[in-house]
Amino acid sequence: MTDDLKVTVQRKGDAAVLYTRGYINNLGGEEIASRAYELMDDGIRVLILNLQETKIVNSIGISILIEVIEKMTEKEGRIAFCCLTPVIQKTFQIMGLAQYAKIFPDEASASQELGLPAAS
Amino acid sequence: MSLPFEPAEWRKIGTDRRRTGTWMQLTATLFDELQAIEKIAPRAASASRRRAETIRDVLARHLSFKRIAVYLDDAQRGELVLAAATNKSGMPEALERLCVVREPESVLEQCDPPAAHVVPLASSKEVLGALILGGGGQEVLDESGRSSLRALGAYLSALLAASRLASEVRDGDFQMRLQMWELESLYDIGLSIASMLDMGQLGDEILVRTMSLVNARRAALYLRQGQRFGLHQALGGARAQFLDDELSADSVRAILEAGEPVAFEKGADCIFPGCETLVAMPIRSSSGEVIGVLAAADREFRDGSVGPFEEGELRLLNRFANQVSIALQNARLHRDALDKQAIERDLELAGSIQSNILPRGLPDTDGYEIAVLHNPARQLGGDYHTFFERDGIISACVADVSGKSVPAAILVSALHAALQLLFHERRPLGEIAEELNRHIHRWSSESKFITFILATIDRRAGEIRYVNAGHNPAFIVLGGKVETLHSHGLPIGILGASRYEAQTRPFPAGSLLALYSDGITEANNVEEEEFGPARLTDILTTNETRSCAEIRDTIRDAVHEFAGEAPQYDDQTVVLVRTSA
Structure with a gap:
């Protein structure tokens, strides 16, 4: 579980979904940020972070996610989270992430809300 | 009017270029563009560098200076660090914070070639950065030019102070939320893991x-x-x-x-x-x-x-x-409770198995009246009794295995299996006892033994043959008199070489045989007195004329009444057999 976080990306037109697997700490957060910034530089303005395979997040990981949200906001894009464990969802709410990025129970509802093509 | 500013757009304005209104408009454009630094996400690791680059680029677009260097405060290093420049060559990598305010000349001399102007970026409390400017024919400025530079410095200082304040507010908010999250987490964890x-x-x-x-x-x-x-x-x-x-x-x-x-x-x-x-x-x-x-x-x-x-x-x-x-x-x-439940289920199952070992019914043989009391102290008991019927002759056995619970129950099972085999081989009572003894001695642990009495009652012959291996004395009651059948050998399983010889006594019609376990005679009351054999024989003689079932119930009630509130520690067994003519 504490192996480096793995991130996979699925692009859907002008949007993308990032799938994380593992611990969102400093290393994991940086990996997510790096992939997210690449996508933003590539013109992606709608990003869904699917955290289904992530069970732990620490405060440093959270601060990096906030940076990612701020950067996307700066570019007038949108970010949403989906498939959070109850613990992580509560953490995001307390830490204020939920103020700037919507949280959805599943990827389908996130995609629908953000206007992504239906999951293949 | 001599201006330090030589905006690129200025040249395109032509004859209007020296009109004050045009200069103000261009300055306002410069200031508007500088506001972009407020939009840079304050938490990003690259935020400081990006602010400096924005300042450099805006100034390069609007001013005629060829050398523009932007220094911003690095809290960790405690100095101003060169964050962006049109050309970093010859520019010092870092500057002392107070030096830019108190000794601007020395700052300029650190540049190679020496620069023309240093513009401190500072709030009333702290130095936030500095601009170093030079080249472009603007080395010497008049008072108006110097005022313009001071205005630019003040404006940039205000922007940087605002950004820093916003960053501090966000950090403070983050820390406050973090503490709230820690407290909530502790609370949640308590509920969750408990x-x-x-x-x-x-x-x-x-x-x-x-x-x-x-x-x-x-x-x-x-x-x-x-x-x-x-x-x-x-x-x-x-x-x-x-x-x-x-x-x-x-x-x-x-x-x-x-x-x-x-x-x-x-x-x-x-x-x-x-x-x-x-x-x-x-x-x-x-x-x-x-x-x-x-x-x-x-x-x-x-x-x-x-x-x-x-x-x-x-x-x-x-x-x-x-x-x-x-x-x-x-x-x-x-987990302990689950283990206990599992043990209890096992005991219940073992108790069920053991109850199947004991006779489900009583022999219905002409000339014999039989009654049994079996009252185990626990789910698994150490008392055992059984009957055999062969050719109209009844044999009864009562045994008491040392110990309690599972070990005792296992030994009861071993006794039962061996006794059934041996008896059906029609072996004499003494030989049965000796074989049982060898078997139990060989296969059970040293501390385990069985007291055992096996009696064959032949009503037609009017006699009883028995083997008593360390068990409580049995009683024969007839006409108010009691004959005691004492033990005449070691309990089964103590010594492998033990010998047992069957004893014979008269057993005329109407005689009552009472076999029992020590759970009857050693039943305690709250004063820790034992029920004793005397009370038992007294009941037998007093109630001799009543049915075996009635005598059994009388014994049961008497023991129960005697014990009162005292707990039952041992299994209680009574086997009564009476013959008739």
Whole structure:
């Protein structure tokens, strides 16, 4: 579980979904940020972070996610989270992430809300 | 009017270029563009560099200076650092903060070639940065030009101060939320893990929460095993035994004796191979005993480094360890209860098996009246009785196995199987007892034995043959007189070479045989007096004319009444056999 976080990306037109697997700490957060910034530089303005395979997040990981949200906001894009464990969802709410990025129970509802093509 | 500014657009304006209104308009454009630095996300690692680059680019577009260098404050280094420049060559990499305000000339001389102007960027409390400008024919400025530079500096200072303030507000908000999250987490963890009864699931949750709370990269839970701690679960790979070497013996002692956390800045490898920093937090039970250790390793920092755990994190971990202790004790109690339930189910099953060993009904043989009392003290008893009927002759057996519960029940089963085989081989009573003795002696443990009486009553012959191997004396009652059938051999299983010879006594019609276990005669009352054989024989003689069933009930009631509130410690068995003509 504490192996480096793995991130996979699925692009859907002008949007993308990032799938994380593992611990969102400093290393994991940086990996997510790096992939997210690449996508933003590539013109992606709608990003869904699917955290289904992530069970732990620490405060440093959270601060990096906030940076990612701020950067996307700066570019007038949108970010949403989906498939959070109850613990992580509560953490995001307390830490204020939920103020700037919507949280959805599943990827389908996130995609629908953000206007992504239906999951293949 | 001499201006330090030579905006690119200025040249295109032509004849209007020296009109004050045009200059003001262009300056306002410059100021508007500088406001872009407010939009840069304050938390981003690159925010400082991006602000400097924005300033450089805006100034380069609007001013005629060829050399523009932007220095911004680096709190960690405690100086102003060159963050962006049109050309970094010849520019000092860093400047002393106060130097730009107090000794601007020395700052300019540090540049190669020397620059023309230094513009401090400062609030009333602190220096935020500086601009160094030069080239472009603007080396000497008149008062108006110097005023313009001061205005530019003041404006940029205000923007940077606002950005810093926004950043501090956000950091403060983040810290406040973080503390709230820690408190909420502790509360949630308490609720969550206290209701977790599976040790594996509980261990996983504890480790996840630990890593999350103190920003650790690895965590392990050790549970105490005597004077050592055995690894229960780990995330990130940990050694199987905690501090299992001589070097760390002092640390283990400190945890066990003082219950204090042990923080390692060196030697953390003793728990997590390859880790750099470690804290081992004792988990103490409600009685103060250290029941485990919660270890966390490699505390992360935002810059990607790992370092020692700080005071606040140790305090947080300590509080968490208290909740872990409660959860572990709950889970253990639950596991014990489950184990107990499993044992009870096993005992119930074994009790059911044993009850099937005992006769379900009584022999219905002409000329014999039989009654039985079997009252076990527990689910599994050590008393045994059975009957055999062959050729109109009844044999009755009562035995009492030493010990209680499962071991006794196993021996009862062995006795039952062997006795059934031997009796149906039509062997004489003495031989049956000797074979049983050899069998039990060989296969049971040394401390186990069986008192045993087996009697064959031939009503037609009017005699009784019996073997009494260390059992309570049986009684024959007839006409108010009692004959006692004493033991004439060692209990079964004590000595492999024991010999048993069947005894014969007259048993005329109407005689009543009473076999019983010591649970009857040794039943205690609250004064710890025994019921005794005298009370039993008294009942037998007094009630001799009544049916066997009535006599049995009388014995049962008398023992029960005698014992009163005293608990029943031993199985109680009575077998009554009476013959008729």
